[in-house]
Amino acid sequence: xxxxxxxxxxxxxxxxxxxxxxxxxxxxxxxxxxxxxxxxxxxxxxxxxxxxxxxxxxxxxxxxxxxxxxxxxxxxxxxxxxxxxxxxxxxxxxxxxxxxxxxxxxxxxxxxxxxxxxxxxxxxxxxxxxxxxxxxxxxxxxxxxxxxxxxxxxxxxxxxxxxxxxxxxxxxxxxxxxxxxxxxxxxxxxxxxxxxxxxxxxxxxxxxxxxxxxxxxxxxxxxxxxxxxxxxxxxxxxxxxxxxxxxxxxxxxxxxxxxxxxxxxxxxxxxxxxxxxxxxxxxxxxxxxxxxxxxxxxxxxxxxxxxxxxxxxxxxxxxxxxxxxxxxxxxxxxxxxxxxxxxxxxxxxxxxxxxxxxxxxxxxxxxxxxxxxxxxxxxxxxxxxxxxxxxxxxxxxxxxxxxxxxxxxxxxxxxxxxxxxxxxxxxxxxxxx
Ligand SMILES: [Zn+2]
Ligand SMILES: [Zn+2]
Ligand SMILES: [Zn+2]
Ligand SMILES: [Zn+2]
Ligand SMILES: [Zn+2]
Ligand SMILES: [Zn+2]
Numbered sequence: 139x140x141x142x143x144x145x146x147x148x149x150x151x152x153x154x155x156x157x158x159x160x161x162x163x164x165x166x167x168x169x170x171x172x173x174x175x176x177x178x179x180x181x182x183x184x185x186x187x188x189x190x191x192x193x194x195x196x197x198x199x200x201x202x203x204x205x206x207x208x209x210x211x212x213x214x215x216x217x218x219x220x221x222x223x224x225x226x227x228x229x230x231x232x233x234x235x236x237x238x239x240x241x242x243x244x245x246x247x248x249x250x251x252x253x254x255x256x257x258x259x260x261x262x263x264x265x266x267x268x269x270x271x272x273x274x275x276x277x278x279x280x281x282x283x284x285x286x287x288x289x290x291x292x293x294x295x296x297x298x299x300x301x302x303x304x305x306x307x308x309x310x311x312x313x314x315x316x317x318x319x320x321x322x323x324x325x326x327x328x329x330x331x332x333x334x335x336x337x338x339x340x341x342x343x344x345x346x347x348x349x350x351x352x353x354x355x356x357x358x359x360x361x362x363x364x365x366x367x368x369x370x371x372x373x374x375x376x377x378x379x380x381x382x383x384x385x386x387x388x389x390x391x392x393x394x395x396x397x398x399x400x401x402x403x404x405x406x407x408x409x410x411x412x413x414x415x416x417x418x419x420x421x422x423x424x425x426x427x428x429x430x431x432x433x434x435x436x437x438x439x440x441x442x443x444x445x446x447x448x449x450x451x452x453x454x455x456x457x458x459x460x461x462x463x464x465x466x467x468x469x470x471x472x473x474x475x476x477x478x479x480x481x482x483x484x485x486x487x488x489x490x491x492x493x494x495x496x497x498x499x500x501x502x503x504x505x506x507x508x509x510x511x512x513x514x515x516x517x518x519x520x521x522x523x524x525x526x527x528x529x530x531x532x533x534x535x536x537x538x539x540x541x542x543x544x545x546x547x548x549x550x551x552x553x554x555x556x557x558x559x560x561x562x563x564x565x566x567x568x569x570x571x
């Protein structure tokens with residue numbers, strides 16, 4: 139019986155404990171600082187909040203911190219409508235006349251970093267006891283860590299942090315600052331050749347860190363002398379090449395064909411009166427041969443007989459015995475030139491258009507057409523004077539001739555008119571009889 143009772147008591151205890159544990163976990167206090175890093179002399183605000191759900195009547199908060207580092211400046215409850223709300227720089231308390239259910243920000247307090255605080259990481263803890271009447275429903279705490287640094291740093295020398303930045307570190311508080319490298323103009327530490335890339339090295343003017351950059355291979359080769367790799371012939375071009383002593387690049391170019399070296403023309407076949415002959419010549423280098431004709435000589439007569447005279451419209455023929463080949467044969471004689479009469483103007487030339495005139499051969503009546511050049515106004519004027527002067531000496535003779543012919547015409551006219559009158563008069567006398 140005793141055993142059963144003690145077992146039951148145990149069950150009740152376990153049950154009640156577990157209930158209180160659940161109740162304590164139902165509400166939590168949280169704290170948030172206005173900064174993670176604070177300088178000597180700076181202030182930091184800690185905001186305390188509640189999360190979870192709980193009916194409570196009172197709450198007590200206690201900031202816990204290193205008193206060599208911080209001192210309290212102020213503190214105030216964010217919660218409103220309380221019966222009492224106090225903060226005495228050590229403890230904060232709030233109380234309601236009836237139970238409330240609050241969450242979110244509840245209290246804020248400000249801490250100042252002492253000027254002589256040690257430079258290190260330090261914690262700020264906020265302890266909370268939440269009660270509903272005399273029942274403690276939560277006894278909880280929350281801690282944050284902040285770093286305390288110098289008001290003014292004492293930085294050491296810059297050193298390389300990475301490929302992009304250098305850094306310097308405060309010898310007092312360990313704070314490091316990063317800054318981008320400031321590269322100089324760079325110097326060529328390995329010159330590029332036609333075979334290998336070069337290297338250009340840049341140095342940071344602040345921390346002496348270095349970075350390198352590849353320099354592209356050059357196109358400037360170091361060629362040896364040209365050497366003939368294929369000999370040119372009379373008709374085919376040859377080649378020559380040269381090699382770069384550094385990268386072994388080979389450059390090739392053509393050598394022009396030399397052309398034939400032809401010897402003198404020699405007669406291979408003599409020409410005769412009726413058949414053509416030939417001449418040949420040969421290249422002294424490649425035996426290339428060229429041939430050309432010699433014209434047939436034509437027959438040669440010592441004293442030919444013209445069997446048909448040439449005219450301006452037909453060729454003539456001569457015949458005889460050739461002095462070279464003894465052949466009885468004929469040669470043709472070339473046509474004669476036409477014998478043209480006076481030109482007949484078809485269209486006279488003007489100052490703006492050419493004229494046209496024809497000439498007719500007096501023997502074969504072949505008519506040819508000729509152009510009369512355009513008249514030049516200036517030419518006409520300038521030509522007047524020299525003509526006049528040339529004619530000046532003969533002017534008397536010309537006028538005498540003209541005068542004498544005029545007199546002859548007058549006399550002739552008078553004789554004819556006189557004759558006609560005589561005939562008319564004689565006829566009248568006859569008819570009157
Ligand atoms: Zn520092
Ligand atoms: Zn640097
Ligand atoms: Zn080369
Ligand atoms: Zn040749
Ligand atoms: Zn002949
Ligand atoms: Zn003619």
